[in-house]
Amino acid sequence: MKTIFVTGTAGAGKSLLTSKLYDYYTQNGAFAAILNLDPGVESLPYTCDIDVRDYIDIVSIMKEYDLGPNGALIMANDLIASKIDDIRNEVERVNPDYLLVDTPGQIELFAYRSSGSFIVENLTSEEKTSVFLFDGSLITTPVNFVSIALLATSIRLRLHVPTVNIITKTDLIGSKLKDIIEWSGNIRTLENAIANDADGETYSLVTNILRGLNLSGFAQGLIPVSNVTGDGLVNLEGALSRILNLGEEVED
Ligand SMILES: Nc1nc2c(ncn2[C@@H]2O[C@H](COP(=O)(O)OP(=O)(O)O)[C@@H](O)[C@H]2O)c(=O)[nH]1
């Protein structure tokens, strides 16, 4: 069983991508299953095979502990870790080739509380990877691009798994996609774009951050994907395979 954690900022398209990856693997003859880790979500664009909402109920937490929705979400995410044995048993019963894990809408609840990295570490001992979604509609300026890259790097530090970076919503951003691909491939082009876009103080801060990020190859191979048209999914699957299957891709 190979596990793929789908991460990214709120609204970046994690849940929709999870459903598209599920369809992609299923249509290509692989056995895929979805684990929803978002206790607060109301509707999802797929049917879950394993659902954390079967274990944790936000409304009861709000009532029982007299919490508002945000406090209850934080508590719910921490409680998930205490259900890890049950969740793992369910995953093992289903035992898919590919387990797709949709993470909570608010990524900070998952990545920056100890429960997230605990779940990533303890859900399975087999191959795992993560996909980080750069929301295409948020990274249309070079400064925003660097700030999301910083977040992606910070989350990678927290989760400790190999990560494939992708841009979503490419169907919405038109010719901006070409700029973003250029920024991601060439630090000089990105620095020039920041110089044209930002004041001196911002330029100095962002370019210093950028040099640090560049050393870690932060945006190498940023893959453009549209969850609506399906463009780029084949490239994403190829990149995931290179990590998970040492290059052996699912059959076409
Ligand atoms: N046009 C377009 N919309 C998208 C894409 N990915 C997600 N969306 C929409 O963006 C919104 C948030 O997506 P969702 O998957 O719920 O984001 P999540 O919070 O990261 O799980 C939904 O209305 C999706 O239909 C995409 O690639 N293109």
Ligand SMILES: [Mg+2]
């Ligand atoms: Mg979601």
